[in-house]
Amino acid sequence: MKLRADNCIFVFRGFGGRIMKKTGSVRNFTRQIKVGDLRIGGDAPVSVQSMTNVPTGDVDAVIEQVRLLAGKGAEIVRVAVPDMKSARALAGIIERSPVPIVSDIHFDPELALAALESGTHKLRLNPGNIRRRADVAKIAEKAAEKGVPIRIGVNSGSIPGDLREKYGGVNGDSMWAAAERHLEIFREVKFENVVLSLKASSAMLTVEANERAAAECDNPIHLGVTEAGPDLTGSVRSAVAMSILLSRGIGDTLRVSLSGDPIIEPMVGWEILSALGLRRRFPRVVSCPTCARTRMDVAGVAAAVRDLLAGIEGDMTVAVMGCEVNGPGEAREAEIALIGTPSGLRLFVDGKPSGDAVGDDLPGLLLHAVEAYISRNTHRED
Numbered sequence: 001m002k003l004r005a006d007n008c009i010f011v012f013r014g015f016g017g018r019i020m021k022k023t024g025s026v027r028n029f030t031r032q033i034k035v036g037d038l039r040i041g042g043d044a045p046v047s048v049q050s051m052t053n054v055p056t057g058d059v060d061a062v063i064e065q066v067r068l069l070a071g072k073g074a075e076i077v078r079v080a081v082p083d084m085k086s087a088r089a090l091a092g093i094i095e096r097s098p099v100p101i102v103s104d105i106h107f108d109p110e111l112a113l114a115a116l117e118s119g120t121h122k123l124r125l126n127p128g129n130i131r132r133r134a135d136v137a138k139i140a141e142k143a144a145e146k147g148v149p150i151r152i153g154v155n156s157g158s159i160p161g162d163l164r165e166k167y168g169g170v171n172g173d174s175m176w177a178a179a180e181r182h183l184e185i186f187r188e189v190k191f192e193n194v195v196l197s198l199k200a201s202s203a204m205l206t207v208e209a210n211e212r213a214a215a216e217c218d219n220p221i222h223l224g225v226t227e228a229g230p231d232l233t234g235s236v237r238s239a240v241a242m243s244i245l246l247s248r249g250i251g252d253t254l255r256v257s258l259s260g261d262p263i264i265e266p267m268v269g270w271e272i273l274s275a276l277g278l279r280r281r282f283p284r285v286v287s288c289p290t291c292a293r294t295r296m297d298v299a300g301v302a303a304a305v306r307d308l309l310a311g312i313e314g315d316m317t318v319a320v321m322g323c324e325v326n327g328p329g330e331a332r333e334a335e336i337a338l339i340g341t342p343s344g345l346r347l348f349v350d351g352k353p354s355g356d357a358v359g360d361d362l363p364g365l366l367l368h369a370v371e372a373y374i375s376r377n378t379h380r381e382d
């Protein structure tokens with residue numbers, strides 16, 4: 001494994017070896033690829049992805065969802081391409097999409113070729129169901145012609161039977177072997193524009209498989225836990241796996257996969273990156289857990305503020321605190337704070353009281369305060 005970092009001294013022993021003298025954050029060195037205008041791997045920041053769940057053939061519905069996801073911070077959006085109607089619809093989607101589009105292909109290599117013809121920015125292939133060397137080589141040849149990268153997306157649920165038998169079931173070794181088998185074909189046809197993902201529904205198997213991949217190759221790695229579950233379960237499983245991997249320097253892009261409406265996927269992705277200190281793009285919301293002293297609807301206001309702020313660019317902290325016990329302390333740490341006090345709700349800006357907060361629309365009031373703060377500070381920088 002190679003390592004890189006801006007502020008640290010580091011050495012490496014090549015793949016499989018890992019030594020570092022750590023004085024700053026360290027990331028596994030990977031080669032860089034481009035998806036549309038977005039870079040993945042190398043010195044690019046870890047990017048956040050999501051996926052639509054409306055029929056891909058319905059271009060208007062897809063575009064509406066892509067715009068919503070991009071508004072919440074998705075920098076790349078994947079669409080499923082289950083049939084030729086979907087493959088043909090891609091051209092219209094790509095023309096109107098604000099972010100690069102990835103085509104998710106299973107079983108049928110012709111769909112991959114059609115997606116490339118439609119101008120897809122990237123392909124995702126599952127080595128578990130597009131296995132023939134000739135098919136993979138043909139797709140790679142056309143992708144090379146178009147300058148389009150391909151993700152080899154290994155899922156623990158579709159590891160070929162011979163590999164499961166050879167390695168004693170579904171584990172890090174059989175998952176890596178499935179990826180390696182496809183990588184070998186790409187290497188033979190000299191196609192290097194490849195991203196890898198190795199996803200399992202188990203967080204710790206996902207960690208094991210990705211650590212193996214990072215030790216074996218320098219392809220950029222897309223992180224994700226598959227079939228992670230609905231919002232709470234899926235967010236926790238994804239955060240556990242991704243935090244372990246990212247804190248070990250592994251991972252160049254990520255998608256938090258959740259059952260249902262994908263709109264919170266990019267929001268959870270950003271929370272993970274922000275909590276790890278890897279990237280802060282949107283305001284961070286902190287709020288107290290509430291107790292018998294609570295003087296306001298902390299949970300409701302904090303959730304509404306979080307939803308309103310997702311997608312508003314600004315590295316700052318907004319605190320919502322139910323009473324004066326911990327409120328002033330948090331207010332000092334936060335750029336904007338709303339605190340319940342015996343004499344009413346108080347708004348703090350940069351740790352200083354900035355008047356009473358009155359009216360029913362507390363989330364709206366905080367949003368307004370944040371926008372004014374960002375605008376003031378942006379103009380100051382100008």
Ligand code: SF4
Nearest residue numbers: 288290291322323325
């Ligand atoms: S800040 Fe006040 S209301 Fe919130 S948990 Fe602490 S003591 Fe309770």
